[in-house]
Amino acid sequence: MTPAYQRIADDIATQIRSGRIAAGSRLPSVRELAAQHRVSVATAIGALRTLEFRELAEARPRSGYFARLPPASAPEPPISRPPARSRSVRISDVVAQMFSAGAPRTRSPAPLGAALPDPELLPTQALQRSTARLARTAPRLLSGYGSLEGSPRLRRWIAARYLRSSTAIDASELLITNGGMEALQLALRAACEPGDTVAVESPCYYGFLQIIEALNLKACEIPTHPRTGLSVEVLERVLTSPTGRAIKACLLCPTHSNPLGATMPDTDKAALVALCRQHKVTLIEDDLYGELQYGERRPLPLRHFDPEGEVMLCSSFSKTLAPGARIGFIAAGAHTERVRALKFAASVSTAPLMQEAVAELLEGSLYDRHLRRLRAACEQQVQQAMRYVAESFPDGTRVAQPSGGFLLWVQLPEGANTLDLYRRAAAEGLEFAPGPLFSSRGGFADSLRLNCGHRMTPRIEAAFRRLGELAQERS
Ligand SMILES: Cc1ncc(COP(=O)(O)O)c(C=O)c1O
Structure with missing residues (x-):
């Protein structure tokens, strides 16, 4: 509440x-x-x-x-206009270079790159306590694999949680996964064969593109508005064109998306579900940021508009609780049997100890209190970041207006090259995610994503301002 x-x-x-x-x-x-x-x-x-x-x-x-009148903010970037084409994706090497998880670093960069909340905003101590206690009192959580589908208690909690948003998910269709990435991977493998095309937002989360590449699929970018998300109207046109015949799945983040922070209006969500059903395209919903809204109401997931359970809903607790716990899930609906077989082949199960520790924490009253604080912190941090961008970045910079989450999409004036900016910034120990990471065709060279998950200490404020100065130098 x-x-x-x-x-x-x-x-x-x-x-x-x-x-x-x-x-x-x-x-x-x-x-x-x-x-x-x-x-x-x-x-x-x-x-x-x-x-x-x-x-x-x-x-x-x-x-x-x-x-007071609301503060003047930079205008939004326009809706993207990618060509309606399927293409193979080659992005993994670039992503690996920029965010090699756990790679030794000579200096610790200001954390404006990877999409992560401030560790200080996460209830790590509570999770530490339950993990340590369970490891001591329930050794079977370490001496066995646990079940394929995962902890019944955790699955019941997730199903009950979605019911709060009028979305019926049955605990029996839920599988606990190794983070959201495994859930997305299983969903795409269940829906597609190598060579098929997947419709994605433009820009979209680079992890989608990494999986598409790894599975030998192709991507077709669909125009996406920075506030209202994927254009259902254009998707419909593409689906009825010759390109549309190869599209077997549509993978998107319809609520507080990464990188735009866009949320599709309910009418568009309902229309998208109906359109995909009509064209036999499997919808895969990434709901990772669904609970990080700034407004009062948690937006409805696509699954709400799909009582038949054809939409596969994927999510995790990486952005709200503990990225290192690697606890995600998939509600696979009509695809449950296929996803179960794929999960067995992929990883047998998900670490039982972490599942139970997360379940214990979620069942208490701490989680909702924690989420309220986290949401308020995210909103304030994003607003402060917008102010730094307005004050320090070049004139003509455009900024998305996220509806939730902690990411900020920034478009620099025409001609800017954020890959080049990235190299200059990295040399000074500054990180961010350059725009071309979010495109299958190297688009968005003038754009970048800023992680605003961290509290605005003087160091972080200085990082935003310095990045703005570096962007000024080339514009
Ligand atoms: C939209 C989106 N989906 C999935 C993931 C990956 O989630 P996880 O860390 O739980 O594997 C991320 C992480 O940044 C993300 O932003």
């Missing part, structure tokens, strides 16, 4: 943004707000401070809080 102070702040923010509360007008006093909403004075102060932090209110000494 959203805390009361945030609900009140969200409500007033909507009124300011829509003009119902005029800029410059006085907001209710702390006491008036507390009485209106029947909350404590501390909650009312929390709401007003939140508005101040969002730059929607200003405090004037001895006069109270006043509404």
